Amino acid sequence: MTTSQSVDHFVSQLKRRQIYGSNHTALETAQLLRTVISNSRWTNAASLIQHIRELSVRLLQAQPVGTIIQPRVLHLIREEYRNSTKELCKVDSSTSLDSDSHDSTRSTAGESSMFNLLAESTTPATDYSRQCYQLKQLIIQGVNEIIDELESVSDTLAQQSLEHIHSNEIIMTIGRSKAVERFLLAAAKKRQFQVIVAEGSPTYGGHHLCKSLAAAGVETLLISDAAIFALMARVNKVIIGCHAVTANGGLIAPSGCQLIATAAKHHSTPVCVVAGLYKLTPIYPENHDTFNILGNPDSVLSFADGDLMSKVNIVNPHFDYVPSPYVSLFITNTGGHPPSYVYRLLREMYDLEDYTLDV
Structure with missing residues (x-):
């Protein structure tokens, strides 16, 4: 069964209430999202996020009161992308700081803190269109952790x-x-x-x-x-x-x-x-x-x-x-x-x- 067929079958099951119950629905949805992430063709995080959002709309239309696990997977994708690109940003920042090292040494601690505060408040939106190596592997690992949590949540609560x-x-x-x-x-x-x-x-x-x-x-x-x-x-x-x-x-x-x-x-x-x-x-x-x-x-x-x-x-x-x-x-x-x-x-x-x- 192809990924598209798996999605259509899952949506059909939701409409017929063959998949019901908060934990069961969340677990089945997370497993479906893992399959989509693994088998779909996507070149960067932006295209994957768009694909997951489109799928989420279909799932919500099929079962409006179903447990929503999709935003958590989207958060995982964004977080893994930001963490993966953080090292590259550090390298770019260190290069810029080295070129102006003599100016940086004259800055006071208060000025530096104020500069960081202003920089954080004016940080532009993250660009998810950049390619990142091993992103798929990291996301799938994160989804597996979510699935493990869903399977053991009753024991943790007890x-x-x-x-x-x-x-x-x-x-x-x-x-x-x-x-x-x-x-x-x-x-x-x-x-x-x-x-x-x-x-x-x-x-x-x-x-x-x-x-x-x-x-x-x-x-x-x-x-x-x-x-x-x-x-x-x-x-x-x-x-x-x-x-x-x-x-x-x-x-x-x-x-x-x-x-x-x-x-x-x-x-x-x-x-x-x-x-x-x-x-x-x-x-x-x-x-x-x-x-x-x-x-x-x-x-x-x-x-x-x-x-x-x-x-x-x-x-x-x-x-x-x-x-x-x-x-x-x-x-x-x-x-x-x-x-x-x-x-x-x-x-x-x-x-x-x-x-x-x-x-």
Whole structure:
């Protein structure tokens, strides 16, 4: 299968929801990008960046709420290019300094610092059209490191569970998140605590999570979503997962998370979100509807009730948007961070040029 055919097949799978789930989507996307970088013909970093951006647009059109790993790969390409050309820049700079060495010795430390400050503020945009040897090898190595991180992110998150879960606590969660499940199971090996699981209608993922925790010896209570507010006063903290973390620190989370976060906010109960950094996206949720997927309404109200269905409009959204003030802490694979720190993580992981992926 050629690279073009691989891309078309992957886009088709995204449209049909055959590839779904934040970690699975990010991992498959990173592997596809590695194939594209390895097999595509590109002469410099500029042409590769343009090619990746065009591919990113296709992927976003196929699945608008898919986990966005492409900006991180673009940041990797830009960073490896800058690092590779840094030595050449140093040589050019040293040659220029040698020609004016007698003038440089007369400069004071303060003047030199001011000169460097002004130089940094007037640095032109990086020219990515210059050829750089071994750039492909460096980029592929970096993408492999991203893939390794995606494969081990659940284990890394679970290792931090004892820092956030203490003995005799009462924890509430909703539905079933694989990251949250492994997080709780890891803590249960050394701590005794109770978990209240909201069933997460209409998918009822909470039933599966409750069964998994009970099998591991965790004291578990399964409740309906309607009982969340009534029991929140007894809860020490809420731990949930999410599909994506937006640029303002908000969450695109499974349906029902806004309900539990709102109840926690009313009772001043801290809300901890277990999420790998690959879920961080530079997108701002200006229109929440564009980030949602509407599922089959039959799971909410059966088509057998034909008379009733003809009188009501039934919406079955897959996701909720949870504003950043409702979140107390993000537990990531690099440690815990408050929502206000998201902007710093964005600057470290993405370039400003890649905040929007339109071509």
